[in-house]
Amino acid sequence: MFIGLGIVAGLLGFAPVFLSMRLARRSSATDPMSLGLFGLAGMFASLIVLVVALIVVAVTSRPNLVAFAVPEMIVFLATTIAYVLYKNVFAKKRKRVE
Numbered sequence: 463m464f465i466g467l468g469i470v471a472g473l474l475g476f477a478p479v480f481l482s483m484r485l486a487r488r489s490s491a492t493d494p495m496s497l498g499l500f501g502l503a504g505m506f507a508s509l510i511v512l513v514v515a516l517i518v519v520a521v522t523s524r525p526n527l528v529a530f531a532v533p534e535m536i537v538f539l540a541t542t543i544a545y546v547l548y549k550n551v552f553a554k555k556r557k558r559v560e
Contacts, residue, residue: 464519464526465533471515472537478507479542483549512538 482504486497512534519530 464523464530467519468530468533469537471512471530472534473541475508475512475515475534475538476541476545478511479504480545482507483545508538 479501482500486500489497489500515534516527516531520527
């Protein structure tokens, strides 16, 4: 059960990163600092979501903390890496072909 909850928490933790990347791509600002701030804000919000979920599990069910934390981190990192690779590598290759 806690493994499944960790997977869900990892996906929810990715949501702020996803939203901040979408906002950064749609922003009309050309300054790299403003685009970087979108990414930093998204990562900060994601870390808050992940840490709050870890604290809740640590307080309510400490023996299951590792079973929750490991899938949470793996899913969060895997989704972030997959999204960045898709947007920066695979999507660019597809545009060249078309």
